[in-house]
Amino acid sequence: MQILIDEAGATGEAADLEALYQPPTLPWLRVNMVSTLDGAANGDSGKSGSINNEADKSVFRALREQADVIVVGAGTARTERYRVAAVPLVVVSHRGLVPEQLKDAPPGKVLMAICSDSLGLEGARETLGEDQVIVVGRSTVDLVAMKAALVERGFRNLLSEGGPHLLRDLLDAGAADELCLTWVPRTIGGVHPRILEGVPVDADFRLALLLEEHGTLIGRWIVERR
Numbered sequence: 001m002q003i004l005i006d007e008a009g010a011t012g013e014a015a016d017l018e019a020l021y022q023p024p025t026l027p028w029l030r031v032n033m034v035s036t037l038d039g040a041a042n043g044d045s046g047k048s049g050s051i052n053n054e055a056d057k058s059v060f061r062a063l064r065e066q067a068d069v070i071v072v073g074a075g076t077a078r079t080e081r082y083r084v085a086a087v088p089l090v091v092v093s094h095r096g097l098v099p100e101q102l103k104d105a106p107p108g109k110v111l112m113a114i115c116s117d118s119l120g121l122e123g124a125r126e127t128l129g130e131d132q133v134i135v136v137g138r139s140t141v142d143l144v145a146m147k148a149a150l151v152e153r154g155f156r157n158l159l160s161e162g163g164p165h166l167l168r169d170l171l172d173a174g175a176a177d178e179l180c181l182t183w184v185p186r187t188i189g190g191v192h193p194r195i196l197e198g199v200p201v202d203a204d205f206r207l208a209l210l211l212e213e214h215g216t217l218i219g220r221w222i223v224e225r226r
């Protein structure tokens with residue numbers, strides 16, 4: 001993998017992804033996504049696994065290795081059949097339905113961020129345990145408050161793996177600090193979600209890093225506060 005652009009000045013082979021992806025400060029919340037050239041955020045299987053590739057997976061793993069916690073939308077946790085990871089997984093949900101495959105997770109491995117008017121709140125508490133359910137916001141999850149609650153619990157390097165509705169909401173709330181995005185050199189046409197879905201949101205970014213491997217472009221864009 002080659003470094004094409006690095007605002008910190010590194011050049012040549014991207015040998016040390018851990019160093020290239022250091023957060024500039026902590027706490028820090030980054031979102032990692034993948035897209036085809038024509039903007040599809042999933043492939044024919046309905047999962048991102050049908051559009052990603054080895055270069056994307058190396059960065060996906062490097063980001064997971066340095067994260068203290070993984071934050072994922074309930075839609076992605078369901079579709080991608082998320083399982084317990086090395087670090088705690090926080091599922092963001094309004095409905096409060098804990099995905100089946102996460103129900104028997106060891107204590108502390110799966111948390112849910114939920115809002116107070118959720119009909120699933122009590123069920124989530126029963127399934128995961130009261131301490132694992134973070135109630136922030138009333139009719140929707142307050143993502144700035146969720147971030148603060150996670151930092152309060154000692155999680156400072158926060159990695160979100162989407163999906164498109166959660167990324168949209170994180171940007172709209174001003175809770176995301178960075179977008180890590182892989183462009184795989186494919187087009188697939190058809191009807192697929194983009195990496196942002198839902199009500200329009202306009203956000204600006206600064207390119208901090210651009211890597212390339214066999215035509216795959218992998219970037220770090222820092223959110224520019226307005």
Ligand SMILES: NC(=O)c1ccc[n+]([C@@H]2O[C@H](COP(=O)([O-])OP(=O)(O)OC[C@H]3O[C@@H](n4cnc5c(N)ncnc54)[C@H](OP(=O)(O)O)[C@@H]3O)[C@@H](O)[C@H]2O)c1
Pocket residue numbers: 032033034035040041042046047048049072073074075076077079080092093094095096097140141142143161162163164165166167169193195197
């Ligand atoms: N290309 C990529 O990098 C990438 C990454 C991830 C996912 N995906 C793909 O995206 C698709 C899933 O899309 P999606 O939009 O459904 O994913 P999503 O954003 O993970 O899930 C949406 C769901 O998450 C919960 N949610 C998100 N933001 C919330 C908020 N602010 N407050 C309360 N709840 C919130 C809600 O769950 P409840 O319904 O439980 O209330 C909502 O229905 C799949 O095909 C997946 O493969 C692609």
